[in-house]
Amino acid sequence: MANTRNILLRRNAAANISKVTSTMETISSVRYRQYYNQWAEGLAFYDMLAQLAYLMVTAQSKVEHPLLEEPKIRSNTNALIAIGSDRGLCGAYNNEIFRQIDTHVRMAKRFGRELKIYAKGKKVLGYLEHLRIKPAHVYENFSEVPTAEQANEIGDFFTKEYLSGRIDRLGIVYNRFFSPASQKAQTLTVLPVVDLIDDLTTRATVIWPWELAFEDFELSPSAEDIFETLAEMIIRTSVSGCFLEAAVSEHLSRVVCMRNASDNADDMIKELTKDYNRARQGQITVELLDIVSGVEAAK
Amino acid sequence: MVGISYGKFRVVLLTPKAKLLDCRCGSVVLPAHDGQLGVLRNHCPLLSKVGFGIMQVREIPDRSDAFFVINGGFARVSENHMTVLAYDVITFEGKDSETVEAMVSHAHSVVAGQEYIRTQQEAIDIKKAKFIVHMAELASVGAPGTSG
Numbered sequence: 001m002a003n004t005r006n007i008l009l010r011r012n013a014a015a016n017i018s019k020v021t022s023t024m025e026t027i028s029s030v031r032y033r034q035y036y037n038q039w040a041e042g043l044a045f046y047d048m049l050a051q052l053a054y055l056m057v058t059a060q061s062k063v064e065h066p067l068l069e070e071p072k073i074r075s076n077t078n079a080l081i082a083i084g085s086d087r088g089l090c091g092a093y094n095n096e097i098f099r100q101i102d103t104h105v106r107m108a109k110r111f112g113r114e115l116k117i118y119a120k121g122k123k124v125l126g127y128l129e130h131l132r133i134k135p136a137h138v139y140e141n142f143s144e145v146p147t148a149e150q151a152n153e154i155g156d157f158f159t160k161e162y163l164s165g166r167i168d169r170l171g172i173v174y175n176r177f178f179s180p181a182s183q184k185a186q187t188l189t190v191l192p193v194v195d196l197i198d199d200l201t202t203r204a205t206v207i208w209p210w211e212l213a214f215e216d217f218e219l220s221p222s223a224e225d226i227f228e229t230l231a232e233m234i235i236r237t238s239v240s241g242c243f244l245e246a247a248v249s250e251h252l253s254r255v256v257c258m259r260n261a262s263d264n265a266d267d268m269i270k271e272l273t274k275d276y277n278r279a280r281q282g283q284i285t286v287e288l289l290d291i292v293s294g295v296e297a298a299k
Numbered sequence: 300m301v302g303i304s305y306g307k308f309r310v311v312l313l314t315p316k317a318k319l320l321d322c323r324c325g326s327v328v329l330p331a332h333d334g335q336l337g338v339l340r341n342h343c344p345l346l347s348k349v350g351f352g353i354m355q356v357r358e359i360p361d362r363s364d365a366f367f368v369i370n371g372g373f374a375r376v377s378e379n380h381m382t383v384l385a386y387d388v389i390t391f392e393g394k395d396s397e398t399v400e401a402m403v404s405h406a407h408s409v410v411a412g413q414e415y416i417r418t419q420q421e422a423i424d425i426k427k428a429k430f431i432v433h434m435a436e437l438a439s440v441g442a443p444g445t446s447g
Contacts, residue, residue, distance in 0.1 A: 041316055041317045041318065042315045042316060042317075044311075045314060045384060046315075047314045048313055048382055048384050049384065052373060052375060052384070055346070138441045148386065154444055216344065217345055217346055218343060218347075219346050219347075220331065220333065220345070220346075220347040220348065221332060221333070221348060225348065226346060226348055229371075230373065233373075233384075233386070240315070252380075253326075
């Protein structure tokens with residue numbers, strides 16, 4: 001049986017771990033709640049954007065716009081924004097992102113295309129270093145979720161790159177937040193914008209084609225002008241939405257992990273307390289026996 | 300009001316951060332990209348780009364009229380249902396009187412040219428400030444003594 005001092009040391013260590021994990025759980029759950037509310041409040045906006053985009057691309061009179069043209073291979077380059085976390089202790093959150101990055105790198109090699117990776121999060125940077133890939137850019141000017149202006153800047157930069165033919169596709173690798181019970185790492189295609197509209201319409205929370213009567217409607221200004229602004233808005237919103245969803249998923253996954261860790265530490269403390277009491281009891285019995293046998297010998 | 304336009308319709312104002320308004324109303328005046336756009340019940344289906352200005356929502360049952368300074372976005376009207384999508388919205392809705400007064404007095408000082416920019420967040424341009432002052436007049440709020 002281990003001596004009581006060792007057991008006490010282990011129990012103290014487990015208690016310290018439990019303190020740290022429960023503090024991390026509290027911090028992450030507060031952040032999670034905050035980001036989750038932000039995400040939930042924005043859902044109606046995303047749904048409406050999807051409806052408008054659907055209206056525009058399914059209109060009887062075709063809208064002519066460079067962003068709506070058939071995707072072609074022009075530069076042989078694809079861009080990828082990879083969103084990971086800065087800190088660990090969030091379970092398989094980053095590993096799933098790494099798996100997606102791996103797949104993209106492999107595919108780019110197989111099809112002989114160049115892949116430019118725009119990274120967010122220290123864990124992603126570490127992984128890219130391990131793969132010996134130099135990121136095209138690292139987003140360091142915001143911690144988790146960009147401000148509206150920063151997201152607009154990112155969206156506009158890639159739209160320009162796409163329109164000038166420097167990139168053929170833009171994807172965002174992130175952990176998508178479907179609900180508190182379901183998050184999954186995936187790649188969202190942002191450009192060409194038709195793919196994005198397709199994704200937006202399937203993700204819309206309301207089954208809205210029911211409410212869309214095929215009616216004629218007035219457009220002011222022209223369909224092309226409206227589509228240009230709408231596409232810009234969709235791209236910007238999707239970029240900020242991905243960062244937000246990634247943050248929600250990260251904090252939720254950290255809450256779950258830290259809760260499990262705290263529970264395990266508490267179980268361990270209980271077991272060690274039992275062991276300690278048993279060991280202490282044994283020690284007392286031995287000491288008593290020593291005294292009794294010493295008294296007997298002295299007689 | 301007579302004819303087919305008599306009655307109420309639903310109006311919803313959405314931003315990426317929140318649903319700012321969802322109610323029935325008698326009329327809406329919206330700053331479209333090319334001038335003011337008035338919407339009554341039974342308006343024809345419409346999709347329009349929104350400009351910069353004050354959106355006025357009138358004749359809301361059981362409450363006073365609502366005003367918003369909006370900058371860019373879209374408005375869609377379909378089957379007596381109007382949805383406005385906007386990125387940048389300033390409103391007095393849901394704010395306590397002290398905050399509203401502070402906003403109005405800040406806007407007054409910007410309009411009067413007395414305010415210098417302190418931080419990026421607090422900075423509002425003069426056009427926006429003018430709209431806030433106008434919105435305060437429409438909504439009859441703000442401290443008259445603070446006007447510059």
